[in-house]
Amino acid sequence: MADFGGADLDAFRADARTWLEQNFPTSLAQDVEGQQAAAQSPQTPTGDLAIWKQRMAEKGWGTPTWPQAYGGGGLSAAEARVLAEEMTRIGAVNPIGGMGVGMFGPTLLEYGDEEQKQRHIPPIVKGELRWCQGFSEPGAGSDLAGLQTKAEDKGDHYLVNGSKIWTSGAQYADWCFCLVRTDNTxxxxxxxxxxxxxxxxxVEARPIRLIAGNSPFCETFFTDVKVPKANLVGPLNGGWTIAKRLLQFERNGMGSRQNGPAPAAVHEIARDYVGADETGRLADRDLRTRIVEHEMETRLVQLTNRRAAAEAKSNQGPSAATSIMKNASMKVGQDRLELLLEVMGAQGLGWEGEGFAAEELTTVRSWLSSKAFSIFGGSAEIQNNIISKRILGLPELTQSR
Known part of the structure; x- marks a missing residue:
């Protein structure tokens, strides 16, 4: 669909507002966090959450810009932004998410054959299946191309042997998009x-318990797994190109992810813990300065994401610039949690118990989890290499003897 503006966009806004008012269960409006959690949960939603998910799936608006031929919304980038604005206005969160939407689906739309698209895209649009990513291995993390999980040609199928590490949600996933070695030379x-x-x-997935107390990642083992040759996406030995494209989609999502209203500003939370002076400002001058700098950085990242979305009207998809946004977004996220722990003082040291509020315990665990922000999705160092070579055009350093 063409990316129209003006009166056409106003007409779409009116239609979207009407549809949302008729189909979004008002009972969910006061629990945005609950909606966000449900969208990421492996559990099947119930009640009004289930009704909302079904209606969005049938409309195709869970994946608003995907082709209607596969169940998507067929909207332009501008219309999708209008839809997001109208959903935020009434407290609605997109109930269709996960790796299928943010990473695998867009990649398959570019590289998959028609049979693969017809088979896999509609279930993603409807939120019926969960996907996981089989990339990193115990000996191939930052050097992903060193992976050793192999797929041997057995005539009508591949025989896969090997293991993956840090496979997010593998214990719940129905399918895995996986990088395998098909040529050892x-x-x-x-x-x-x-x-x-x-x-x-x-196929065996073993959850890994992390320092934050949860197990979002797994070790995944493949032992003589038979995979039909129809499951090969793109050309044989052409997976590296596809993987790089998928990682751009992943980093684009990590850099711009905003599902529902923004969280409370750090200065608002700090005022409750630190207190204010006679002018109403935070009593701690140094802390006040650092919070202002952080919130300025956060605002800059948000504005840059909006600009990137506007530039995406060309339908060229994410570019190497996603590496910049991934690093920037991860940093402001880590800085936010560091500041929150500081302002909470002793209340930011809790792990469990009645002496701590739920949001304080959540902040502590989120802070621990945030240490991985600069690693997953491609480490910050890898992103810096991409930025230097593909964006800045800097030459590679050579070692002198």
Whole structure:
């Protein structure tokens, strides 16, 4: 659909507002955080959450810009922004999410054949299946191209053996988009992009318990797993190109993710803990300065994300600039949690118990989890390399003897 503006966009806004008012359960409006949690939860939603998810899936607005031929909304980028604005206005959160929406789906739309699109895109649009990412390995993290999980050609299928690490949500996933080695004589050019049914015999996911107390990641093992050749996406040994594109979609989501209203500003929370002086300002001058700097940085990241969304009207998708936004967004997220722990003082040291409020315990665990922000999705150092080479055009450093 063309990206119209003016009267056409106003007409779409009116239509979207009417549809949302008729279909969004008003009972959910006061629990935005509950909606956000439900959208990411592996549990099947119930009650009004289930009704909302079904209606959005049928409308295709969970994936608003995806083609209508596969169940998507078929909206332009401008219309999708209007829809997001109208949803925020009434306290509605998109109930369709996960790796299928943010990473695999957009990649398959570019690289998959028609049969693969018809099979896998509609269930993603409807939120019926969960996907996980089989990229990193115990010996291939930052150097992802060094992966050793192999897929041997057995005629009518591939036989997959190996293991992956830090597989988010593997214990709940139905399918895995996986990088496998199909040629041992080449590094980057010996990797293929394969889709693996997680219910296949020989697949085992073992949750990893993290310092924050949860287990969002898994070790995933593949032992003589048979995978139909129809599950190969793109050309044989062409998986590295596809993987780089998928990582751009991932970083784009990590850099711009905003599902529902923004969280409370740090200065508002700080005032409750630190107190204010006679002018109404935070009593701690140094803390006040650092919070202002942080909130300025946060605002700059938000504005840059909006600009990037506006530039995406060309439908070229995310670019290497997603590495900048990934690093910037992860940093402001970490800075926010560091500041919150500081302003909470002793109340920011709790792990459990009646002496701490729920938001204080959540902040502590979120702070611990945030230490991985600059690692997952491609470490900050890897992003800096991408920025220096692909955006700034800087030459690679050479070692002198």
């Amino acid at each position: 080449k590094k980057h050019e010996g990797i293929s992009f394969l889709l693996i049914d997680m219910k296949s015999p020989g």
